Every structure is written in C-alpha cells, then in structure tokens.
Amino acid sequence: MEEIKLMKGNEAFAHAAVRSGCDGYFGYPITPQSEVMETLQELKPWEETGMVVLQAESEVSAINMVYAGAACGKKVMTSSSSPGVSLKQEGISYIAAAELPCLILNVMRGGPGLGTIQPSQADYFQSVKGGGHGDYHMIVLAPSTVQEMADFVDLGYELAFKYRNPVLMLSDGVIGQMMEKVVLPPYKPRRTMEEVIAQCPWATTGKVGRPHNIITSLALESEVMEATNNRLQAKYREIEENEVRFEEYMLDDAEYVFVAFGSSARICKQAVEYARAEGIKVGVLRPITLFPFPTKKIQELATRVKGFMSIEMSAGQMVEDVRLAVNGTKPVGFYGRQGGIIPSAEEALEALKTQIIK
Amino acid sequence: MTKQDIIKPENLVYGKTKVLTDNIMHYCPGCSHGVIHKLIAEVIEEMGIQEKTIGIAPVGCSVFAYNYLDIDMQEAAHGRAPALATAIKRLMPDKVVFTYQGDGDLAAIGTAETIHACNRGENIVIFFVNNGIYGMTGGQMAPTTLEGMKTATCPYGRNTDMYGFPLRISDLLKEIDGTCYVTRQSVHKTANIVRAKKAIRKAFQNSIDGKGTSIVEFVSHCNTNWKMTPVQSNAWMEEHMFAKYPLGDLKDTPKKRFDEINHL
Ligand SMILES: Cc1ncc(C[n+]2csc(CCOP(=O)(O)OP(=O)(O)O)c2C)c(N)n1
Ligand code: SF4
Ligand SMILES: [Mg+2]
Numbered sequence: 001m002e003e004i005k006l007m008k009g010n011e012a013f014a015h016a017a018v019r020s021g022c023d024g025y026f027g028y029p030i031t032p033q034s035e036v037m038e039t040l041q042e043l044k045p046w047e048e049t050g051m052v053v054l055q056a057e058s059e060v061s062a063i064n065m066v067y068a069g070a071a072c073g074k075k076v077m078t079s080s081s082s083p084g085v086s087l088k089q090e091g092i093s094y095i096a097a098a099e100l101p102c103l104i105l106n107v108m109r110g111g112p113g114l115g116t117i118q119p120s121q122a123d124y125f126q127s128v129k130g131g132g133h134g135d136y137h138m139i140v141l142a143p144s145t146v147q148e149m150a151d152f153v154d155l156g157y158e159l160a161f162k163y164r165n166p167v168l169m170l171s172d173g174v175i176g177q178m179m180e181k182v183v184l185p186p187y188k189p190r191r192t193m194e195e196v197i198a199q200c201p202w203a204t205t206g207k208v209g210r211p212h213n214i215i216t217s218l219a220l221e222s223e224v225m226e227a228t229n230n231r232l233q234a235k236y237r238e239i240e241e242n243e244v245r246f247e248e249y250m251l252d253d254a255e256y257v258f259v260a261f262g263s264s265a266r267i268c269k270q271a272v273e274y275a276r277a278e279g280i281k282v283g284v285l286r287p288i289t290l291f292p293f294p295t296k297k298i299q300e301l302a303t304r305v306k307g308f309m310s311i312e313m314s315a316g317q318m319v320e321d322v323r324l325a326v327n328g329t330k331p332v333g334f335y336g337r338q339g340g341i342i343p344s345a346e347e348a349l350e351a352l353k354t355q356i357i358k
Numbered sequence: 359m360t361k362q363d364i365i366k367p368e369n370l371v372y373g374k375t376k377v378l379t380d381n382i383m384h385y386c387p388g389c390s391h392g393v394i395h396k397l398i399a400e401v402i403e404e405m406g407i408q409e410k411t412i413g414i415a416p417v418g419c420s421v422f423a424y425n426y427l428d429i430d431m432q433e434a435a436h437g438r439a440p441a442l443a444t445a446i447k448r449l450m451p452d453k454v455v456f457t458y459q460g461d462g463d464l465a466a467i468g469t470a471e472t473i474h475a476c477n478r479g480e481n482i483v484i485f486f487v488n489n490g491i492y493g494m495t496g497g498q499m500a501p502t503t504l505e506g507m508k509t510a511t512c513p514y515g516r517n518t519d520m521y522g523f524p525l526r527i528s529d530l531l532k533e534i535d536g537t538c539y540v541t542r543q544s545v546h547k548t549a550n551i552v553r554a555k556k557a558i559r560k561a562f563q564n565s566i567d568g569k570g571t572s573i574v575e576f577v578s579h580c581n582t583n584w585k586m587t588p589v590q591s592n593a594w595m596e597e598h599m600f601a602k603y604p605l606g607d608l609k610d611t612p613k614k615r616f617d618e619i620n621h622l
Contacts, residue, residue: 054444206411
C-alpha cells in the first residue's frame, strides 16, 4: 500500500535516504537544512538498517567522511546549505577526481557570506561550473517538490554509481522547509559486503584475493594527469549525451518560454496560468538536471518560439547557459530576486511582457 | 661451503615483509619515513591483519605510502585523514584502520579533524611523524618547528613572538577522554626501533579491542630540509627535539565509557 505522508522536503529526503539502503550520513547543522540530520537521528536507522548517522565537527570533515565511505563502495551522503557547501568544495573536487559515487544535498540560502537563512538559487554557478578546483562536474539534480526531494535520492545514487561521480541535489530553502504530500519510496535493503565488493571491485574493502586497491587523486606526471583529465571529460560528455532530464509544461503551442528550476519553476507555472488567461501563449521548461543542461531542448525550442525568460532567485546565473544554448537566435530575458525574496508570478509575467514581448 | 649452500630457507634470519611492496621508495636516504613504513608493515604481517587493514596516506612526504604498503589504502586531502578513518571504521567496524600523518598535516591544517576523531574515541590508530618541518614542500615552518630553528619561511629562526611555540600536540591529545594510548617513539637507533615496533603493535591491538584512539608519535628528522647529514640530524634530534618532545608513553588507559562518565 502506498504510504502518503505530509512532511517537509528535508524530512522527506531523510526518510528516503534510510529507505534507499543508504550506509552512512555525515553532516553538520546549518539552517535551512538541519531537519535532515534531526530526522535521521530521530529515526535511529542504525537500529533498523545499520545505517551510520554521524554529526561531524565541520562540513570539511563531513565531506571527507563521505569521500572515505564512497571509497569503500558504500552508499554515503551529506547535506548542508550554501556556506557549508562552500566549505565542502575541496572535498568535492577530490571526490570527483577520485571518481567516487556519493550524494550531496544543498538546501540553498542567500549569500554571499553568511547571507540570509531565506531561500536562494545563487549557488548555481558553484554547482554546475565546478565550485572546487580543477576541471570536473557533478551531476546536478534540481528538485521542485517535496516528492522529488524523496525520489531523487534513489535516482541520485543510481547515477552516482553508474558513472562513479558525485551527484548534487540542488534544492533551496523553499523546497526544504515547505510541507507537501509525499509518497515515500519502499524500503530497499542495504547491500551486503559481498554485494558492495561485486558492484565496486575498485573500492578499499580489504585486500582479499586481489592486488591492493588505492583511492587517490594524485598524479605527478603530466601525461598521467592529462590522461585522467581526458577520461573525466569523456565521462562528462557521455553524461551530457544520456542523462539530460527536464519537465515541459504547456510548451506544445508556446510562443514564449520561461526557463526555471526548483521553486522558481513552480512560480513560473502560476505565471503561465495568468498569461494564458490574457491570451499570451507561454510554457515552462524546467531543467531537472542542471548538469547536464538541456541545451539541445532549448536549441530545438529556439527554432519555434519568439523568446525566453529565465526566472531565478539570484542575480542571473542559469540565464548564461540559456543564452549559450540560444546563441543569439532569439531574445533571452532575465528576472530574479535576491536576498531570500521569492519572485512572484505577477513579477515574472510582467518581466516577460516588458523585456521580451514589448 | 659455498654461498649457495648457505642461502636456504632454514638459514633465513631476516626477510622483507610481504606487506611491503617491491616499489623503490622515493624517500631521501637517511629519512625516517622508510623505517616507520617497514615497522608498520611488519606488524601488520605478524598480526595477520593484511586483509582487513585499511590505511590512509596524508599529503606530505609520505603521500605515496600507498605505493609501498601492500594493503588497501586511501589518499586523503591535506589534514583530513582522521575524518576518513572515522568513516571507514564506522562503516566497516571489523576493519583495522590507521592514518599516517606528518606534523603539518596533523598539527596544523588537520588539527580539528585530529582532535575530534580523538574526542569521539574512534577505534583507529594515528601514526604521527614529527620532523619539525614541512618536508614535502621544501622545508617551511611547521607548528612543531623548534624555537630558533631555521626553515624556508623563518630563515632567521622561529621567533616565538611572531609564531608562537612548538606545539606538543600529543600532550594535548593525551588529555582527551577518547584517546587510550599516546606514546612518543623514535627510530634512529636499534633499541628505539624495537620499542617503536612494540608501540605500533599495541596501538593496532587497542583498535581491535575497541579501547579508543591510539596515537604513536615518531620524533623524526628531515635531513634534507634540516640541511644536515643523516648522522648530524640524528645527533641534533637527540639534543634538541627530544628535549622538547621527550620519548615515552604519555597515556595508557582505555577511553572512558559513557556509563562510567555518567555513573549509570
Ligand atoms: C590544502 C593544501 N594546502 C597546502 C598544500 C601543500 N602542502 C603539501 S605537503 C605540505 C606540508 C607537509 O608537511 P608535513 O605534514 O609535516 O609532512 P612531511 O612532508 O614533513 O612528512 C603542504 C603545506 C596542499 N597539498 N594542500
Ligand atoms: S624531504 Fe625530509 S621528510 Fe621528505 S623524504 Fe626527504 S628527508 Fe624525508
Ligand atoms: Mg613534517
């Protein structure tokens, strides 16, 4: 029977983690995502499934615990919010370089600096363009409902292990804090040690009947490093080829397109209703994966619509990728609010009218 | 009797442990890292724990420890080894987990990770090579650099008004309830090597017995960056380093248990 619950996005994520057969969570408190660890501590999964839940001394430590757990082939995760995710960047770069599968949740709040605890989408650049040092990409999933906060846990792990790559769930304070109806996924057992070894023969599970396994990101010879770089880039191209996900909302007859992810996409859907009531044919393209970005979909839309409008809770970050995709063939506008203020549907529609429809 | 008559298994008095690989070590001649690697490898073999030991290499001269020890190993970001060890031991409690860290790695950039792993009483072993300097990056000042000692970033000698005092971090760690065994050893003489090996074995045994965090500090030298010969370095180390970092056990008591602390 389906279990329908009413809960916050952060809580849904925690429940889904336990149910996904996760082996370990390592985190450090920060608003607006503290409910993740609080829920896990309340659930005491170590008694039921054996999942480890540990409050680390810092986000730096937590991400390095994730590095080590992933290097053992375990399903591990961490969650944080913007300032904490900044601290994790060194570790994320190492995880990407060593090609380790893991799940990271960022429930974004406004920055820069200590900023505000109110929602924001201003970590887009950090998330999709690298964030840490070196040429690497995370796979970035952007949930826009509490349901997706739960569903993307399984999806995230599937992609992480398929590509041996860190997966980031880029959420925000709205999705993390709001309560919605959610159908929790069924329980999956944690993998046995034998299953872990079979799935991850490269992992440091103990040198038994094979040469020793080494997890490292160091390559002092340039040729070796460049070969690693090339292998990583080939993997990212493969991910771009196979893993683009997006939602189309009323795009079939659309003349204008709102491009928005996460909570901004919800606002845009409302704006579409207002627009259509006035006879303006607008739809929404909601990227679900921010890396890989739905570039081809935008290019296809650009052949048949009159213009695009990127709506974000930032000073305009994703709009750069929309412009790159459109490549000057159609006008691309931007409207955003910052500081924790959520743009309204009315503002979004007004921006479309003044910047694009004119 | 010919040489061939003598070379027989029954006449063997010493051999290289199989836990050391055949890779040629990159350490400078005279450096302590190689001796310490060998001792750790020998103890792992003697205790029969090669298959279940996971080691963590630091960022520092011993970053390539994973090429020399024939066990599963992970390479940590600079200073983060105790966080890695924590996760591995928590996720796979039947494994024997150790970190191998330099003084910059453990006592500067990784101080927080070190103290908190110890404070949680993680059942891990920390091998700590204190050579009073940043060896790998070319001999800069470490938190352990002695007063007046010259390095690339304190070419006129460490000035304690500017840079504070040599940090005796093991003395700090022994005060933490989660540690069970804190000892200072050296490997510059045969007798010391024998004692150091015993300490390594005891530390591994503590971790297997769940007694808490064990720290084995090796007071060492870096002849290259100290700009001395290995022989001079050993003499200087005995005279100056041992004065600040005296050898011997600092602590040998199992970590406190929750019920003891709370008198339940
Ligand atoms: C984040 C970061 N900062 C700085 C460095 C450069 N670095 C590499 S090794 C090292 C110091 C190592 O000294 P120590 O831990 O004492 O080890 P030793 O080489 O002396 O054995 C530094 C500063 C780095 N690799 N990463
Ligand atoms: S630089 Fe110093 S610590 Fe590094 S290998 Fe040489 S002697 Fe040893
Ligand atoms: Mg050093």
